[in-house]
Every structure is written in structure tokens, then in C-alpha cells.
Amino acid sequence: MANKSMLLFSVSLVLVLLLVETTAPQGQAHAIDCGVSCAYRCSKSGRPKMCLRACNTCCQRCGCVPPGTSGNEDVCPCYANMTTKNGRHKCP
Template sequence: MESSVVRKKTYGNNEDCPAKCAYRCSKSGRPKMCLRACNTCCQRCHCVPPGTSGNTEKCPCWAHMKTHGGRPKCP
């Protein structure tokens, strides 16, 4: 039971996605596209890296998701 509490604190839950993605995409040149991709990644990975870019090592799932063209999916 304790590990689920730790996981929830570390990764948050899907309800946190809109707020975390709003901050993550706040400096994006294409905010609507960024938000759409970010929310998809957050729903799948259950985490959003800190900051407005980079820091993907904090959320390994985020770094490994790719588009059909092989480019990084998550902003």
C-alpha cells in the first residue's frame, strides 16, 4: 500500500495533466499542438518532466515516445 502512495506523489495522476502541461507548454511557439501532445504523453506516462523543456530524464517514458516519423512525440 505504501508504494502506491509513493508512486502517486512521484508521478501524480492524470488529473494533474492539464495544469502540468499548461506550464510545460507556456513558452511554446505552437501552444495548441504542444498541449495536445503533452496531455497525450502525460496520460500514457503518468508524469510530465519539470520545466518548460528538457529534463526528460526525470520521466523516462516521456523520452522514449516517438511519432510515426521517429521524432520525439512529447514536448
């Protein structure tokens, strides 16, 4: 009987943790170091200061930065869809 209740408790705990993880707002589930992520993202940029400024703004708003130095934006849709006031792509 004790094994059944322990198993039920374990399964319930896993389900609660999965529910919390899948319903957390984007960018809030895991902390990200924007400085490190953006430094790598902009490491091959021709205009690194401008790239870092834009990347850090996007990272702080979205809570994520796509992996690599370019592309991979499907990993972070908020980052990929952010635009400037002129309608141009904001995030590097």
C-alpha cells in the same frame, strides 16, 4: 515486551509501505494533473495548442510530465522516449 512488539509492528509497516511505493508501476504511484502540468510545460512554446495536445497525450500514457518548460526528461523516461509513427520525438 509491549515496546518490542510495537517497534516490530512499526518497522514492518514502514517496510511494507516502501515495498508498495517502489514496486508500483510508473505513473501509478502518484496521481498527476496533466492539464496543469502541460499548461506550464507548454507556456513558452511557439505553438501552444500543438504542444498541449502532444503533452497531454504523453502525460496520459506515461503518468508524468518533466518539470520546467523544456528539458529535464530524465525525470520521466517514458515521456522522453515516446516517438511519433515517423520516429520523431513526440513529447514536448
